Amino acid sequence: MSLTNAEHGPAGASAPVDLEESRRHRRQSVEKIARWTLPAFVLLAMLFLWDRIVVWNEIPHYILPSPGNVWESLTTDWPILFDAALLTGRVTLMALALAVIGGAGLAILFNQSRMIEMSFYPYAVILQVTPVVSIAPLIFIYVSSKTVGMLLCAWIVAFFPVLSSTTLGLNSVDHNLRDLFRIYGASRWQRLWMLQLPSALPYFLGGLKIAGGLSLIGAVVAELVAGTGGVGAGLAFRIQEAGYRLNIARMFAALGLVAMMGVMIFAALSLFSHFMLRKWHESALKRET
Amino acid sequence: MPPAPLPPLGQRPEILRMEGVNKTFRGNVVALNGMTLGVGQGDFISLLGPSGCGKSTALRLIAGLMQPTTGRIRWTEAQSQGDLGVVFQEPTLMPWATVAQNVWLPFRLRGESYASVRDRVEEVLKLVGLEKFRAAYPRELSGGMKMRVSIARAMVTRPKLILMDEPFAALDEITRFKLNNDLLEMKAAIGCTVIFVTHSVFESVFLSDRIVVMAARPGRVSAELTVDAPYPRHEDFRTSAEYAARCRAASDALHTAMELAA
Incomplete structure (x- = not known):
């Protein structure tokens, strides 16, 4: 509560934001993006790895399809x-x-x-x-x-x-x-x-x-x-x-x-x-x- | 329409009388021992005492949530037992309902539609100063505002008697003072009787015209004081010499009661 108040306090938006506050803000926006991109990246990496394993080892599709x-x-x-x-x-x-x-x-x-x-x-x-x-x-x-x-x-x-x-x-x-x-x-x-x-x-x-x-x-x-x-x-x-x-x-x-x-x-x-x-x-x- | 002026203490018609009421819980815990108390119409009675003195038990007995072990509680014909409002220490609002819906509850349980009592709900919300918050949910309100909704709900049916169980104990002092002032105004506006449980000497002196001091182990009435300072009482009463003297007297009575228990 008090932190939010400090952001929109009487000093307005131009008030200097302290280091801790800006760091917290940056961390929040990074987390927001990472929540979607990280799992998507893991999925792509897994699919790629799976594909490579099948191709490099010449595994027949009736054992492991690509x-x-x-x-x-x-x-x-x-x-x-x-x-x-x-x-x-x-x-x-x-x-x-x-x-x-x-x-x-x-x-x-x-x-x-x-x-x-x-x-x-x-x-x-x-x-x-x-x-x-x-x-x-x-x-x-x-x-x-x-x-x-x-x-x-x-x-x-x-x-x-x-x-x-x-x-x-x-x-x-x-x-x-x-x-x-x-x-x-x-x-x-x-x-x-x-x-x-x-x-x-x-x-x-x-x-x-x-x-x-x-x-x-x-x-x-x-x-x-x-x-x-x-x-x-x-x-x-x-x-x-x-x-x-x-x-x-x-x-x-x-x-x-x-x-x-x-x-x-x-x-x-x-x-x-x-x-x-x-x-x-x-x-x-x-x-x- | 303001209610008729109150007759002086002692000349008010009795609406309720507790006669030698005992309440014993299992394990021979005597919560209340031989309590006798007449409640006059328009009284503001504080039950003042340390924890375990049976003040909340007395309130629950009056509310009909418990039956006395012995003794009895007589209601006069002008006052039926169901016709009362209650305010607990917590605001006790339904979190899924808006402010207006919460205040509507006593009527709703009697089967009255919102439309038919809208004026009453609006009126009492104005009385507690929350008419702009009728559509808000309890979680959006501060502690003091929630308590105001709770008081509005107790008053909306205009009951003759309102029971309050340490309603402001959990609030900060600034909010408590403000609510004390407003409570007196609201009481005068609807002309009801109040029985108010508290452990605060200052609160009891400011609010009430009768203070019933209670002692613990076993819970019982130890003394009764009257505060005949006239209403309306405002913020300046808090700083008056009379108030200080009354507080000292009540404080002394409370100490005597606590020594009785020790």
Whole structure:
């Protein structure tokens, strides 16, 4: 605060800036540029190195394709890969939506009744800690629809972070505000809607970001277990299939797409979270100094 | 419309009476022992005492956040228990809501739309001097301004009784003096009764016409002083000889109370 004031103090912009202040300013602008250029540079260097290793050692493309091969595969196989990405993406987003509804819904239910929470919370934990890879084969025995099975797998992985962080948020209400609502005779519904849910929002959004990544993992695992048939092939299946055919370039291309999807989900959820909180929450606050 | 002038102390109708109120917490901790206190309409009562003397407990009992172990709290018909405003030590604002929305809260919980009470909200924001900040979020305000919003929220429904639990303890002295002055003006403007918990002798003398001095272990009333200096009191009251004498008397009473506990 005081530093900012000094910058725009009564002396105005022409006031001499001390050495420490100008150094700090320079460091900030350098960091701003480096944040983007450094990772980009590392990527280019890695691609170059990868290419050189393949060329100099004359490694055949069915063992390690060059970046150029991967790019070629990405462009020529684009129709196949794009369809696969659409399928995986659709399952991921649907599972995420279900995780939000299920996780937040359960959290509210648990919050409203301590007895229900005590009865069911341990099983939510058990469901979460059991690796989904080991549950998935069972699911596909009992669930005839591939899509439903995949959704179920992805949901099992993704709902828990939403549940646990929303539960934490619903219980993190300022105790004075809780007293105030009591004094004003607020109903249980008013307390939930006007006090607990807004208090829980930052926690919920934190859980949502984790759930986004997990639902992609869940969708990919479910695809690997389910195989294809009926619903078409997703990215995970394309990776497996390309592996059987020693089409390593396509494996890399599909892998790149999966990673891209993960990044896009995370970025979208981060942006969403920022817009929900930017007006009032500390996490969205730009520090002044 | 200014409220009718206050009758002198002792001639005001009683709105609330605590009769031999005891509060014992688990583990036989006696928080409050045999507190009897009549609250007259328009009184500004300070509960003054060291920590652990049960002053906050007394406030929570009056607010209905706790039930007395024995004894009772009687409300007169003119004063129902729900008709009160509360200000805590922290501003206790909803960070996700604007200043105006925070002030609207007591009405909102009664099911009244913002449009129907907009005039009341605007009026009370003007009273606390924050009408330009109605659309601001609490994090954009200073500590003193947040406390003003909190006071506005307590006053917006024009309750007959306002409970304040060390509201200015966390503020710097300059802000505290300013808020003390403004609080007296606001109280006069809406004509309410105030019960004010504090551990500051100077604050209690400046603000109140009755000071209830409390002792700790067990929490109880040790003495009651009246400050019959007339309202309105301004900054010059702070520097008057009368103020100094009152402060000395209150300070002595507080010392006696603390020796009782020791």
